Amino acid sequence: MRKKTGRYSGYIRPFSYILDLTVIIILSVKLIPENLHNLSFYFFLLIAWVSIAYNTGFYEVYRYTKVIEIFGKIIKQYFIFIVLNFAYVGYFSKFSDAQVILQFVSYSVLIISFTKLFIYYFLRKFRVVFGGNFRRVVIVGDGKSVEQLSNFFNENPDYGYKLIHVFDLVDNKKAQIETCMDFVMEQKIDEIYCSLSDLTNTDINKFIDFTDNNLKILKFLPDNKEVLSRNLIFDYYDYIPVISLRNIPLDETANKIIKRLFDIVFSLIIIVGLLSWLTPILAILIRLESRGSIFFKQKRNGLNYREFECYKFRSMTLNDIADLYQVSKNDPRITKIGRFIRKTSIDELPQFFNVFLGDMSVVGPRPHMVSHTEMYARKIDKFMVRHFIKPGITGLAQTKGFRGEVETDKDIIYRVKYDIFYLENWSLLLDIKIVFLTIYNAIKGEDKAY
Structure with missing residues (x-):
């Protein structure tokens, strides 16, 4: 399912790419010997960094991503970037000073990591203090997973979700679903979270058709992890499993x-x-x-x-x-x-x-x-x-x-x-x-x- 962004969110990742690549080029000029200062080396650095980032998901950081996951991406990026730099320098220039390469890569990743974490925490603070970059959501269903997600949204405003209403479907489910859909349109809701345990296949298809036809984001709360046997996108909000219906490659x-x-x-x-x-x-x-x-x-x-x-x-x-x-x-x-x-x-x-x-x-x-x-x-x-x-x-x-x-x-x-x-x-x-x-x-x- 497409990951909808706020007014300025779409600029954050391109800005991060540009900033990080600038840091790498500046440090390479300052720390790497002059015999390597040529266009082919700079081109290698840019392509290597972007290629590694694409494969490690270095820039795939969302509002619900855990800090430990970010550190995991940083470590992968660091070690693969070191290996590629040693391989390039050793093959093309026969340069043998490992300490210089290690220093260059370490400083680069350290500065980039600091910037990455600063942006991550700044956005979380920005959402709480200024009330910006929020997504309006509703939850449909009744049960333990619904209660957990409700508490998560209410207790973690820094993640950028604003829970507007919960439709429990306890009485007159059909009428409540219709009311929910009207509410979503009237209140300009961005995302709908549905508990699978409370919906029939007909209800699920009805929500799928509604969200597809009205450009809303639909996600599901599974009963258990067995639902992973389907071809669905699986994420965690804290420790709460959430399923997305459709994956759009161009959202990356x-x-x-x-x-x-x-x-x-x-x-x-x-x-x-x-x-x-x-x-x-x-x-x-x-x-x-x-x-x-x-x-x-x-x-x-x-x-x-x-x-x-x-x-x-x-x-x-x-x-x-x-x-x-x-x-x-x-x-x-x-x-x-x-x-x-x-x-x-x-x-x-x-x-x-x-x-x-x-x-x-x-x-x-x-x-x-x-x-x-x-x-x-x-x-x-x-x-x-x-x-x-x-x-x-x-x-x-x-x-x-x-x-x-x-x-x-x-x-x-x-x-x-x-x-x-x-x-x-x-x-x-x-x-x-x-x-x-x-x-x-x-x-x-x-x-x-x-």
Whole structure:
């Protein structure tokens, strides 16, 4: 399940990366002999530190992470970083002064660890003193695990959870569940914790559908550890086991950075290498055929349902219903040049500006018009799950034939299924595969490209 952040929480980990890497570079300049002062060594230090951190989970520290776990991550990071430094220096420079390398790594990890713990404790104090960075939660169910979690939330405000209400389900369970869902929406609750012992499979599915369709985070309190046989995400709040329903790889900071770097590099290649000369040509052709701007801007829903302006080359004559009705086959609004650029998907290229600005990604669920998003959200189950990640210029659903006009419910249902599969199984290789399939389909031509 995605880990929702506060207003500024999303900046903490990138800031930590930058700060730690800066410390490593400065200390290497001060402590390491001059014969090693070259770009390849600095590049090695950065790549080695980030790679180790990714594998040890060094930066995966959450509000419920125990201090002993943080020390465990520090120790792993320290020893692996030492080994890699000795290996690099011994192989490439034949440098034999082990004390200098040991001193450099020790000072680096010591300063970084101090900073890490300072941020960790500062945030906990910040939540108590200033009341910031809190998540509003409710608990559903009755029993020992519910009582334990309630006490944990109430007695540990430094963890950043504010318990708003407990729905015990003792009397008239069905009515209480309905009341709970209404309460969650009215009170802007962030997370729901459900005791599995008090819910039937029907109740669980009802909560799953509700949270998926309303962008709420759902977690479960298990009866015992046997539930671990399922493919679920398992965490501890103090000593209380908590289960998360869905794992989204792009919630991990390292994956976010990898995907963002891919988006920036790819979008710059397209903007500089293609749009820089193609835009003036299309501007002339579009304006010769019909009056109006060469670009078409339309409100779409993106990450966390936020609206943004999506850019395209204008392929239709100016009309008042562009924001209400999708283009259909043989649509009279489409111009001659518009038909060509839509068939070849050239009209989508300005969206690389959206990617560069951070509103979109190269690969992701395709964004819909705001009016259509609202309609599908009411009509199609789990449609809102798509908004847990950034929308894309292309996506897995589009490579499987579900692009363009939604002619039947089947089109949008399968589009949502592929989008959910993508967000739960993201990898850089999958993105690259989708990009190549998209290019191949554009060259080959598609029936629904109109």
